[in-house]
Amino acid sequence: MSRRRGVVAVLALSATACAGPESWLEPVGRSAVTTSTVWWILFWMGLAVYVAAMVTAAVAVVRSRRNAPVDTADGTEPAVSRRLVIYGGIALPVVVLLVLNVLTVPLSARVSDRPGTDGDELVVEVVAEQFWWRINYPQHGVITANEIHIPTGEPVHVRITSTDVIHSFWVPKLAGKIDATPGHTTELVLETDEAGRYRGRCTEFCGLAHAQMIVHVIAEEPDDFDVWLHEQARPQEVPTEDRIVRGREVFLSSSCVYCHTVDGHNAANAIGPDLTHLASRGTIAGGILANNRGNLGGWIVDPQAQKPGNLMPGTQIAGEELDLLIDYLMSLE
Numbered sequence: 001m002s003r004r005r006g007v008v009a010v011l012a013l014s015a016t017a018c019a020g021p022e023s024w025l026e027p028v029g030r031s032a033v034t035t036s037t038v039w040w041i042l043f044w045m046g047l048a049v050y051v052a053a054m055v056t057a058a059v060a061v062v063r064s065r066r067n068a069p070v071d072t073a074d075g076t077e078p079a080v081s082r083r084l085v086i087y088g089g090i091a092l093p094v095v096v097l098l099v100l101n102v103l104t105v106p107l108s109a110r111v112s113d114r115p116g117t118d119g120d121e122l123v124v125e126v127v128a129e130q131f132w133w134r135i136n137y138p139q140h141g142v143i144t145a146n147e148i149h150i151p152t153g154e155p156v157h158v159r160i161t162s163t164d165v166i167h168s169f170w171v172p173k174l175a176g177k178i179d180a181t182p183g184h185t186t187e188l189v190l191e192t193d194e195a196g197r198y199r200g201r202c203t204e205f206c207g208l209a210h211a212q213m214i215v216h217v218i219a220e221e222p223d224d225f226d227v228w229l230h231e232q233a234r235p236q237e238v239p240t241e242d243r244i245v246r247g248r249e250v251f252l253s254s255s256c257v258y259c260h261t262v263d264g265h266n267a268a269n270a271i272g273p274d275l276t277h278l279a280s281r282g283t284i285a286g287g288i289l290a291n292n293r294g295n296l297g298g299w300i301v302d303p304q305a306q307k308p309g310n311l312m313p314g315t316q317i318a319g320e321e322l323d324l325l326i327d328y329l330m331s332l333e
C-alpha cells in the first residue's frame with residue numbers, strides 16, 4: 001500500500017468512530033449534549049488557531065525567502081516583530097483563552113449538576129462486577145442485570161459502585177464516563193427526551209472478559225416505563241405447566257442455585273445475575289448475546305466458549321434436561 005493510501009485508510013477508519021450506537025458526537029442525553037457542545041466549541045476554536053498559525057508560518061517562510069534577513073543597524077529588534085509578539089503572542093492568546101473560558105466553564109459545570117434532588121427522584125443502583133452489571137431499583141424492589149430502563153423526560157440518578165475491581169460506566173450518547181470503585185459510590189444523572197436503546201460499556205480494564213461487559217440503557221415513555229417497573233417488581237409465580245415445573249426442578253437441583261436467584265424459591269445467594277425476570281431482558285451475559293433459546297442453551301452448556309474468562313462454570317446438563325431447563329428460564333417473563 002502506498003503511503004497516501006495508508007493515510008486515507010487510517011483517516012477513514014478513525015472517521016467510523018464518529019457515528020454508530022456508541023457515538024458521543026450524536027448525543028441524545030442532556031449531559032452528553034452539553035459535553036459535545038463544549039467539544040465542538042474547543043474543536044472550532046482549535047481549528048481556527050491552528051489555521052491561523054499555519055498561515056502565519058507559511059507567510060514567514062515565503063517572506064524570508066524573498067527578503068534578506070531584517071537586521072537593524074543598532075541591534076534592536078525591528079518594530080514589526082515586536083508588534084507581532086505583543087499582539088500575536090500575548091493579546092491574541094489572552095482573548096482566545098478568555099472567550100473559551102466564558103463559553104465553556106458554565107457549560108462544563110452543567111455537565112455534572114444534579115437537577116431534581118428533592119428526595120423523590122428515581123434512583124438506580126448500578127453495581128459493576130466481573131463481567132456484568134447488577135441493576136437495582138431500591139425504591140421499587142426491582143433487581144435486574146445489564147439493562148437499565150429509564151423514563152424519558154426525567155433526570156434519573158444512577159449510583160455506581162463495584163464489588164471487585166475498578167470498572168467504569170460509559171453510555172456515550174447519554175452522559176460522560178464515571179468510575180465504578182469498590183467501597184465508594186459515584187453518581188451520574190441520565191436524562192433524555194428521546195426514547196431508544198442506548199449502548200454503553202465498561203471502560204476501565206477489569207479482567208479477561210472486560211471487552212464483553214456491555215450495558216444497555218432503554219429509555220421509554222413514562223407510561224411504558226411504569227408498566228415495565230410494575231412487571232419487574234412482581235414476584236415470579238410458582239409454575240403449574242408440566243414442562244415448566246420439571247424445568248424448574250432441573251434448575252433447583254443443579255449448581256445454578258449456588259449463584260443465581262429466582263424469587264419464589266429459597267436460594268438466597270446471588271453471585272450471578274438475578275434470573276427472576278430473565279425472559280424479559282433483550283440480552284444476556286453482559287449484553288453480548290441476544291436473549292433467545294439457542295444462545296441460552298449455548299451459554300449454559302459452555303459459557304467460557306462465548307465469553308472467555310467470565311465467572312460462570314459450564315454444566316453437564318444435556319438432552320431433555322437441558323431442554324426443560326431452557327423452557328423454564330424462558331418462562332421467566
Ligand code: HEC
Nearest residue numbers: 130131132145255256259272273284285286310311312315
Ligand atoms: C459459580 C457461579 C455460577 C453458577 C454455578 C452458575 N452461574 Fe450462571 N452466571 C454466573 C455469572 C457470574 C454470570 C454472569 C456472567 C457474565 O455475564 O460475565 C452468569 C450468567 C448467567 C446467565 C445470563 C444472565 C443475564 O442476564 O446475563 C444465565 C441465563 C445463567 N447464568 C444461567 C445459569 C444456569 C441455568 C446455571 C446452572 C446450570 C448457572 N447459570 C450456573 C454464575 C454462575
Ligand SMILES: [Cu+2]
Nearest residue numbers: 167202206213
Ligand atoms: Cu469492567
